[in-house]
Amino acid sequence: MRRADRLFLLIHALRGRRAAVPAHRLAETLGVSLRTVYRDIADLQVSGVPIEGEAGVGYMLRKDADIPPLMFNADELEALVVGTRFVRAFGGTRLGNGAKTALLKIEAVLPPELRARSERSRIFAPEVARMESSGMIDRLHAAIDARHVLRLDYRDQDGQSSARDIEPLCLAFWGGSWTIGAWCRLRADFRSFRPDRIASFDETGEVFDEVPARGLEAYLRKVSGA
Numbered sequence: 001m002r003r004a005d006r007l008f009l010l011i012h013a014l015r016g017r018r019a020a021v022p023a024h025r026l027a028e029t030l031g032v033s034l035r036t037v038y039r040d041i042a043d044l045q046v047s048g049v050p051i052e053g054e055a056g057v058g059y060m061l062r063k064d065a066d067i068p069p070l071m072f073n074a075d076e077l078e079a080l081v082v083g084t085r086f087v088r089a090f091g092g093t094r095l096g097n098g099a100k101t102a103l104l105k106i107e108a109v110l111p112p113e114l115r116a117r118s119e120r121s122r123i124f125a126p127e128v129a130r131m132e133s134s135g136m137i138d139r140l141h142a143a144i145d146a147r148h149v150l151r152l153d154y155r156d157q158d159g160q161s162s163a164r165d166i167e168p169l170c171l172a173f174w175g176g177s178w179t180i181g182a183w184c185r186l187r188a189d190f191r192s193f194r195p196d197r198i199a200s201f202d203e204t205g206e207v208f209d210e211v212p213a214r215g216l217e218a219y220l221r222k223v224s225g226a
């Protein structure tokens with residue numbers, strides 16, 4: 001995380017708090033050391049940010065430094081909270097961290113009654129050990145963004161193995177499993193592959209051009225039957 005982003009998140013973590021936030025909690029939220037938190041707080045104070053408190057007690061922004069709350073109603077807020085929980089549970093590390101910091105920014109500027117509502121939501125997506133935590137979803141996501149051709153060692157539902165070179169187009173989550181939509185060069189057609197059936201994969205070193213005939217929109221039309 002860039003230092004500028006970290007300082008921005010640190011200020012947001014302190015906004016709207018009625019009580020001082022301990023340094024160790026700030027460190028856990030930002031994924032940094034206590035020493036880094038103390039140094040960042042000191043730098044912000046020198047820069048004129050009205051942060052009050054001290055090591056061992058906690059920190060908070062002066063009340064007159066707060067900003068107006070976001071205009072969410074209770075149902076909208078709960079939808080955001082539940083959405084971030086699902087992303088953290090199923091979306092891989094990269095998006096999970098993004099969801100965590102996004103929710104931090106939102107909750108930092110909420111009035112107390114709505115912040116309390118967000119903490120009371122009874123819809124959860126437990127972050128248990130599974131494929132998403134292995135890094136595969138993150139790697140596939142990165143390959144889609146970079147348009148990298150992938151070579152899969154793939155197992156079908158009967159356990160039969162095949163080597164596939166694919167042009168990955170999208171990831172879709174169906175509630176119980178992921179699929180990766182792709183142009184399969186072996187079949188010269190669109191295919192959907194389940195990541196949990198990929199024994200291994202590597203980048204071939206080739207970057208593909210997403211042309212209309214075998215791009216995302218064409219894939220979506222085919223899987224939807226349009």
